[in-house]
Amino acid sequence: MKIVVLGVGNILLSDEGVGVRAVERLRDDYILPPEVEIIDGGTSGMEMLEDLAHADHLLIVDAVRSGQQPGTIVKIAGEDVPVFFKTKLSPHQIGLSDVLATLVLTGEHPGSTTVIGVEPESLETAMALTPTVAAQMPKLVGILAEELRALGLTVAGKA
Amino acid sequence: MGTRITIDPITRIEGHLRIDCEVNGGKVTKSWASGQMWRGVEQILIGRDPRDAWAITQRICGVCTTVHAMASVRAVENALNLEVPLNAQYIRNMIMTAHAIHDHIVHFYHLSALDWVDVTSALKGDPAKTAQLAEGLSSWNRNSKHEFAAVKERLAGFVGTGQLGIFTNGYWGHPAMKLSPEVNLLAVSHYLQALEIQRYANKIVTILGSKSPHIQNVAVGGVSNPISLDSQSVLTIERLMAIRTLIDQLADFIKNVYVVDVSAIGAFYADWTAIGGGVTDYLSVPDMPLDTKGTVFDTPGGYVTGGDPATFKPIKAFGDPYFRDGVEESVKHSWYKGGKGALHPYKGETNPDYTDFQDNGKYSWVKSPTFYSKPAQVGPLARVMAGVATKHQPTMTYLNKVIDTVGALAHTKIPLSALHSTIGRHAARAVMCAVDVDSLSRQWDLLMANIAKGDTKTFNKPTFPKGEISGFGFHEAPRGVLSHWVVIDNGKIKNYQAVVPTTWNAAPRNEHDAIGPYEASLLGTPVADPERPLEVLRTVHSFDPCLACAVHIVDSEHQEIVKVKVL
Secondary structure (H helix, E strand, O other): OOEEEEEEOOOOEHHHHHHHHHHHHHHHHEEOOOOEEEEEEEOOOHHHHHHHOOOOEEEEEEEOOOOOOOOOEEEEEOOHHHHHHHHOOOOOHHHHHHHHHHHHHHOOOOOEEEEEEEOOOOOOOEOOOOHHHHOOHHHHHHHHHHHHHHOOOOOEEOO | OOEEEEEOOOOOOEOOEEEEEEEEOOEEEEEEEEEOOOOOHHHHHOOOOHHHHHHHHOOOOOOOHHHHHHHHHHHHHHHHOOOOOHHHHHHHHHHHHHHHHHHHHHHHHHHHHHHOOOHHHHOOOOHHHHHHHHHHHOOOOOOOHHHHHHHHHHHHHHHHOOOOHHHOOOOOOOOOOOOOHHHHHHHHHHHHHHHHHHHHHHHHHHHHHOOOOOOOOEEOOEEOOOEOOOOOOOEOHHHHHHHHHHHHHHHHHHHHHHHHHHHHHHHHOHHHHHOOOOOOOEEOOOEEEOOOOOOOEEEOOEEEOOOOHHHOEEOOOOOOHHHHOOEEEEOOOEOEOOOOOOEOHHHOOOOEOOOOOOOOOOOEOOOEEEEOOEOOEOOHHHHHHHHHHOOOHHHHHHHHHHHHHHHHHHOOOOOHHHHOOHHHHHHHHHHHHHHHHHHHHHHHHHHHHHHHOOOOOOEOOOOOOOOEEEEEEEEEEOOEEEEEEEEEEOOEEEEEEEEOHHHHHOOOOOOOOOOOHHHHHHOOOEOOOOOOOHHHHHHHHHOOOEOOOOOOOOOOOOOOOOOOEEO
């Protein structure tokens, strides 16, 4: 089994980098089984083809603008995932959606895809998350761990 | 008054680019290129440790991660007059050439070929005739009737679902699409094969850079790859042999498929060798250093004016004052506070001043760089010009192969001047991709030979003096000349500017109101149907635009709302 946890976003644009920060934190704080691959995708596209090919499940973490209060954590799953990509709520998804469309063409697309999103407060040029979004980080990383457990994996926090 | 066409955004590129054209009598008579994103990354770097700048700058763009890392360490090394051990040069060179190869293959097959190749027509192609055609062009072992039949079947299944997916935004059936169903089937088959092959190039970057897309192994003063031929965790003989195999597979595809396909498409669209030229002053820099100081290079670079290689002025070394003193950027037509005239990058400012799109005023987030006060075109075509001027053997070998193949297929003699065109840029990219894979192979040999001599040094420790120093680093990136400029005061960054390839090519009008390379290249372009301006896209795509590093996100509040579950 291959499970990919993909953090996407630009860490130079404050809350835009929340996905990357979340997967770093997941990797640092949890003991993950070998079938889980953590990928810091940044804003890249076709470079991720090999990493995402043949994943049984893809868990994407990203800044998502869905009109909620800043810091709100949302989940997009099932038939809403393609709609999510179509509306391009986040600027770098043009790359990621192209990668996934390409994997459909090559017959290597992930078995299922879930997006965990965080409503950003600021996309200004800065390397730190806003306090609002940073405060949500423990909850966010906990949700990612729960998502992995729901797939039947053993995920324990590091002591 | 003609028809005004606004294409916003240009698709199948990285970042957000808007192109405006005025069309009169079926041809473009006036044009504007506008970057719709703002780049403020330079401000993040101020006050930081120069040794960290490379890791931050590689986050500017998702496509060009490694290139910013390389230009950044070179800028700091230049400021410190720091030499780089040979092993580190070779390892960096291998990462750079592998990255460039990845970029070129993806650009041609996956981002721009669909401007010329009609996917829906490929469904009518006859596999046997396609195989006959392909076997006459190349000895590639995956050009069989069986392979083409399988692709056709797969494609029919895909299109039959009603979801064109990755092919959705094509101009299928456009009158400017001229290839036969068989040539289209051949190209689509190679599109699919290229999806596999490009991963080999990325694997090389991953092995050497520890990770991809963001490499981890670069350092000011060298690389952090320990070399030990018998240890498991480092650059071992096993890993180096794996890279060798990948290089050979890439070389086979590039020489027997990519170069051949570009030649064939060039021949079938020979009229496009007379369209899309524009600015014919070309700037490139030498790269793939073969010594510790950066004075001897595997590929040449310099400045050519008027499209004439005889005018070539070489750029000779890292730190060459001829390059350093020639570069300026104007913001007269860009959304930044100006009024000081064109500024040298050491003095560059990035303070936003958005006005809306003004045809005769400010209209882009991209600054307008000049070389000795003139716009310059950068990219693989500029490298080819430098290669012709210096009689660089690898460049001449593959350039002659392309010119001969196009000539034979089009039954005419192709002059060198045909390169100053939309098709010429694609041909030049394929030529340089072949040059790069040979260079990659050579860097591998050099690294192995140097290690065999007992040299395992990969790093020279930097020390920062008190007071102010400045430096610049250049890199001949896949899209052309990239330069980073740094001013360091007491060991901290005081000013930082990145002059990126797309800034050169997508430049708006400059201090003297002269138009930039994209804008100039569009003048005279025929437009059959202003509602479907495929011809404009062909020329813009031929530059391989990458606006993400030229720039920031435009917020769009009007977004359709997706159903989300709040957690």
